[in-house]
Amino acid sequence: MKGDICEVEAADEVKVRRVRERMPSDGVVRRASDVFKLLSEPTRLRILYALSAEPLCVCEIASLLGMNQSAVSHQLRILRSAGIVNYERVGKMARYYLKEEGIVNVMESCEHIGSMEDR
Secondary structure, X not given: OEOOEOOOOOOOHHHHHHHHHHOOOHHHHHHHHHHHHHHOOHHHHHHHHHHHHOOEEHHHHHHHHOOOHHHHXXXXXXXXXXXXXXXXXXXXXXXXXXXXXXXXXXXXXXXXXXHHOOO
């Protein structure tokens, strides 16, 4: 074997079939890819971290992140159209919350990855 190139031309078809059966569908892979694209923008990721703690309104998120409400609203629209967050109107206030609770698991994994570089 030269470095990282396999010199064997025969695949273990039993192993390939076993792994193929465990692979997610193309639709699941596309959805995951879309979520990772959304998470690649730092502001959206900070908003999701905040909303994983508790529901917040736009002005609370803006204050927390040191941003103007218009910029926060723009990012929330993107997250809402992706089905990751939603809001509930309470009087004149709209409180945003995580609609897609599984996103918390992804973010916790990201925290773990981020802490690896500190080692």
